[in-house]
Amino acid sequence: MTTTTIIFDLGAVLIDWNPHYLYRTIFQEEAPMLHFLENVCTSDWNEEQDGGRSLQEATELLVARYPEHEEYIRAFYGRWEEMLGGAIDGTVKIFEELKSQNKFKFYALTNWSSETFPIAQERFEFLTWFDGIVVSGDEKDRKPFPSFYQTLLNRYQVKPEEAIFIDDNLRNIHAAEKIGLDSIHFQSPEQLREELEKRGIL
Structure with missing residues (x-):
């Protein structure tokens, strides 16, 4: 054929596209950065936005779950262009x-x-x-x-x-x-x- x-x-x-580009400017060390991306702003979480969930809903969901990481969570979409x-x-x-x-x-x-x-x-x-x-x-x-x-x-x-x-x-x-x-x-x-x-x- x-x-x-x-x-x-x-x-x-x-x-x-890679979140590491942004988060390397936020975290001083690699290990905590990787831990954050593997446990908080995860690939599975990001895929829900790919599937149509709004960025605002996704962000607020994580902020409610991990308030201690609020600044880092909001950076994911607030500074998304830096991952590109x-x-x-x-x-x-x-x-x-x-x-x-x-x-x-x-x-x-x-x-x-x-x-x-x-x-x-x-x-x-x-x-x-x-x-x-x-x-x-x-x-x-x-x-x-x-x-x-x-x-x-x-x-x-x-x-x-x-x-x-x-x-x-x-x-x-x-x-x-x-x-x-x-x-x-x-x-x-x-x-x-x-x-x-x-x-x-x-």
């Missing part, structure tokens, strides 16, 4: 090369809060290269739930057998494979290039 469509995840594939690194240039270059072939449709399927995504849209011009972007916070749904992948497939009439899906999270890769998407577990731009070359895409 010919590949007609390439679906990218954004965070850690095309865009470098640059573009992952090697992947953007691959995207550019693929786009220049004029052979594929490009979509993004991203777990991202609808309240913070506009900040990324202002900053990264390559987000305008996509034929469509499906943002979890807008849909009130997220990876790895099959319904979220299906939203993209249905909206843009994408046939899974004609698409390649690229994501850094193995959990999301397994979910995509279950619905018939050929998937690449992204580890680096160099490894992505190799995988695309193997498939005859680059």
Whole structure:
């Protein structure tokens, strides 16, 4: 089957986002910072905002639970832009090369809060290269739930057998494979290039 469509995840594939960038300026030492991010402002907590919970509700929930950490909790979204690194240039270059072939449709399927995504849209011009972007916070749904992948497939009439899906999270890769998407577990731009070359895409 010919590949007609390439679906990218954004965070850690095309865009470098990491809470450590902010919290290293707040905490003097690494260990307490890691403890805070593993036990207070956790990945699971952040994913609920990706799934549509408001930033205000999420913040107040944690402040009520951990009042001693109020200042650090409020910084998570109050200074969210400081977690946003640059573009992952090697992947953007691959995207550019693929786009220049004029052979594929490009979509993004991203777990991202609808309240913070506009900040990324202002900053990264390559987000305008996509034929469509499906943002979890807008849909009130997220990876790895099959319904979220299906939203993209249905909206843009994408046939899974004609698409390649690229994501850094193995959990999301397994979910995509279950619905018939050929998937690449992204580890680096160099490894992505190799995988695309193997498939005859680059």
